[in-house]
Amino acid sequence: MNKIISPIRWTIHDLDALPENEGIRREIIDGELFVTRAPHWKHQDIIANIITELKIWSKNHSGKAFSSPGIIRSEEDNVIPDLVWVSNERLTGIADEAGHFTGFPELVVEVLSAGERNIYRDKQAKLKLYSQGEAQEYWIVDRFSKQLEVYRQQKGKLVLVEILTEADSLTSPLFANFSLTISQIFA
Template sequence: MSVVTQEVPCLSLGPNSSGACLTPAEFDAAEFEEGWRYELIHGVLVVSPPPLRKERDPNEELGRWLRNYQEFHPQGGALDATFPEETVVTPTDRRRADRVIYAGLGRDPEEGEVPAVVIEFVSAGKRNLIRDYEEKRDEYLAAGVREYWVIDRFDRCLTVYRPQASGSSRQVVREGEVYTTPLLPGFELRLDGLLQRADRW
């Protein structure tokens, strides 16, 4: 008995495609017009503009800290890779994260591999708060992310979520405090530095 495989069409998607219904396979095979963020959320394509400077600047600063840790810290080898604007693959969705961290692999991550840490910088608006603090938390942790960091320039805090047998644990780091994680031994995230970057804009 022969098995018939259906070829997934290669779609060309742009900002006018927002709202289209897609399967994860169609999203993965698509070609995207540059200059926009693309996500697949509950089977619907969501297209949004790129992050503003007040979000990009602290994100780039965090990336610099991480690469300095990787290159110069004695335990920096724990960090395998970090990328901004990376698509996180969940069983049903494709979320565009502000930054991801791969740690503890001892190798380069494969395309579509679940990162150890996902980071989001909160945007203004109640809808964005619900999305970043609740929806993405549940999706990322269910996909196997070990830590989810929410950096909130409005509430002046970093919230770290970790999976637990009964949901998730939550740790809040306030302005003036330093966050450390066993996933990156010796790395110190000084929240003040990121908030100051966001405040410039």
């Protein structure tokens, strides 16, 4: 008789039992645990470049950009995106008392880190998770090929709508009169 062994399903409660470690990021996506180290400084620089532009734009619009917010969607979905933008209206509905988000902002941004497992997490597992939520756009920044993939919500799913290179400029229906040259992201 063959016994089927089910994979371990992690929850946010399991994270409480793990030792604290400031240099380690732990995320759970559909019950699967992903553990990563602090990213490369170039990764952090790209995030800083994008968040700076979004914060400047947001000063005259109703929304906020945050780096590395915790999103606890369910007991089996707990992620820390590199960057998000959320409207003030949505922010009041998704922020809990501890300062975590319980729903998805309009924009989620991930910068790829090296390694197959990291790429799988951002390009497949997180794409699927953010598609199921209310995220309107998902940007995946590839610092190695210096490209930015733009996914937009279409019929309940985030769909790849364009791949931008350093010669291109990024615009979005979420951000009126906003334009960001892709080369600025990697400067």
